[in-house]
Amino acid sequence: MSSTVEELVAQLRDGGSRVTTARRLVLTALVKGAHHPTAEELLVAVRALAPDVHPSTVYRNLEELERLGVVVHTHLGHGPATYHLTTEAHGHLVCEVCGATIEAPDDLFEAMAQGAKRRLGFELRPYHFAVLGVCAECAAIAAAPETSVG
Amino acid sequence: MSSTVEELVAQLRDGGSRVTTARRLVLTALVKGAHHPTAEELLVAVRALAPDVHPSTVYRNLEELERLGVVVHTHLGHGPATYHLTTEAHGHLVCEVCGATIEAPDDLFEAMAQGAKRRLGFELRPYHFAVLGVCAECAAIAAAPETSVG
DNA sequence: TATCAAAACGCGACCAGCACGCAACAGCGT
DNA sequence: ACGCTGTTGCGTGCTGGTCGCGTTTTGATA
Numbered sequence: 001m002s003s004t005v006e007e008l009v010a011q012l013r014d015g016g017s018r019v020t021t022a023r024r025l026v027l028t029a030l031v032k033g034a035h036h037p038t039a040e041e042l043l044v045a046v047r048a049l050a051p052d053v054h055p056s057t058v059y060r061n062l063e064e065l066e067r068l069g070v071v072v073h074t075h076l077g078h079g080p081a082t083y084h085l086t087t088e089a090h091g092h093l094v095c096e097v098c099g100a101t102i103e104a105p106d107d108l109f110e111a112m113a114q115g116a117k118r119r120l121g122f123e124l125r126p127y128h129f130a131v132l133g134v135c136a137e138c139a140a141i142a143a144a145p146e147t148s149v150g
Numbered sequence: 151m152s153s154t155v156e157e158l159v160a161q162l163r164d165g166g167s168r169v170t171t172a173r174r175l176v177l178t179a180l181v182k183g184a185h186h187p188t189a190e191e192l193l194v195a196v197r198a199l200a201p202d203v204h205p206s207t208v209y210r211n212l213e214e215l216e217r218l219g220v221v222v223h224t225h226l227g228h229g230p231a232t233y234h235l236t237t238e239a240h241g242h243l244v245c246e247v248c249g250a251t252i253e254a255p256d257d258l259f260e261a262m263a264q265g266a267k268r269r270l271g272f273e274l275r276p277y278h279f280a281v282l283g284v285c286a287e288c289a290a291i292a293a294a295p296e297t298s299v300g
Numbered sequence: 301t302a303t304c305a306a307a308a309c310g311c312g313a314c315c316a317g318c319a320c321g322c323a324a325c326a327g328c329g330t
Numbered sequence: 331a332c333g334c335t336g337t338t339g340c341g342t343g344c345t346g347g348t349c350g351c352g353t354t355t356t357g358a359t360a
Contacts, residue, residue: 018307018356039346054310059347061308075225075279080346093272102270111261112281120252121286122243129225129279131262136271168327168336189317204339209318211337230317 003087005031008070015068022046022053026061030071036082036101076101076130091126095135097142102135153237155181158220165218172196172203176211180221186232186251226251226280241276245285247292252285 008027009019017023029037029045037045043058062083065071073081076094084090091104113124134142158177159169167173179187179195187195193208212233215221223231226244234240241254263274284292 020308020355022309052310056311056348057309063348064308093266093270093274095272096275096278102272104266105269108262108265108269111265112258115258115261116243116254116283119255119258120243121289122245122252122283123289124243124281124283125246126281126283128246128282131274131276131281132278133266133272133274133276139271139273166336170327170337172338202339205317206319206340207338213319214337 003031003085008085011068011070012065017064017068021050022057023061023065025049025053026058026065027070030083030085036074036076036084038080038082040080042083072127074128074130077132089127092130093135094130094132095138096132097134097138100135100137101130104131153181153235158235161218161220162215167214167218171200172207173211173215175199175203176208176215177220180233180235186224186226186234188230188232190230192233222277224278224280227282239277242280243285244280244282245288246282247284247288250285250287251280254281 005024005027008031009024012019012023025046026042029042033045034041039058039062043053043055046053046058062071062073066073069086071083072086072089073083074092075081076092077099090106091109093102093104094100109124109126113126116122116124155174155177158181159174162169162173175196176192179192183195184191189208189212192212193203193205196203196208212221212223216223219236221233222236222239223233224242225231226242227249240256241259243252243254244250259274259276263276266272266274
């Protein structure tokens with residue numbers, strides 16, 4: 001499932017885009033780096049190997065990669081967007097209390113997607129924005145008698 | 151279900167907040183205005199009756215009203231947040247193609263909420279961010295043979 | 301391998317949406 | 331009416347991201 005940098009580079013060429021150092025490094029960071037990188041985190045990773053890369057280059061590359069269908073971006077909350085390879089796209093649950101990000105099993109959205117389709121004709125694409133809520137741990141803390149607070 | 155301005159003003163007093171002209175006008179705009187106002191749209195409505203109100207006053211009032219549980223804000227997409235009275239809170243489906251906003255029936259989220267709770271212990275609060283997708287009309291256009299394009 | 305148009309880059313300016321510090325003002329309990 | 335303190339208007343600042351410009355780089359072609 002996870003693509004290699006060279007496969008993604010091939011996708012770039014197929015799409016008519018040129019392959020530059022910055023672009024290759026962005027892809028490398030997406031393949032090998034942490035799971036939900038922001039543009040700025042990608043910039044840091046890229047600059048580790050090519051210190052002169054400019055922030056706007058990263059933004060433009062992400063935009064181009066998104067246009068080609070190689071990456072997608074997701075909003076996990078109020079902060080900056082996070083980027084993923086399209087092959088790794090998935091829904092997210094984010095805890096409003098502690099900020100924890102849970103990668104949602106795909107079938108979690110299925111009943112809702114079917115309901116929206118049948119009743120409203122609406123085709124769900126639940127990947128672009130996270131669904132917020134309260135994670136198990138924070139819910140337990142909130143429900144517990146406040147023995148450690150008073 | 152829909153509150154009156156005076157009821158909301160009473161909520162303010164109960165919460166220990168003062169009732170100012172700007173604050174009352176923000177509430178009035180929320181009660182009587184359009185359905186998904188942004189902070190700036192609220193500012194315009196407020197300024198129609200009190201031209202000297204400053205943008206930051208509207209932001210601070212919305213923040214305070216949210217702290218008191220009188221209003222909630224929702225992100226419908228990449229633009230500014232939209233504000234609702236808490237009594238009118240509901241989920242949103244937003245079309246990625248045409249931008250249409252559909253107020254989701256509450257039970258649409260139920261199966262998903264139950265699944266998230268049972269399997270992950272996660273309590274869904276699906277109101278804060280819209281769920282994106284493609285509305286019926288745009289899906290039909292996309293699916294149709296492109297007779298009017300070639 | 302050299303050439304060259306177009307794509308991509310680095311850079312700085314700029315934008316939207318919103319938060320904040322401060323001094324003046326105004327709500328409201330007395 | 332007084333005075334405490336919450337609120338306002340104003341300016342400034344911040345984050346996350348976009349844009350225009352002149353220069354550099356890519357990669358198809360000779």
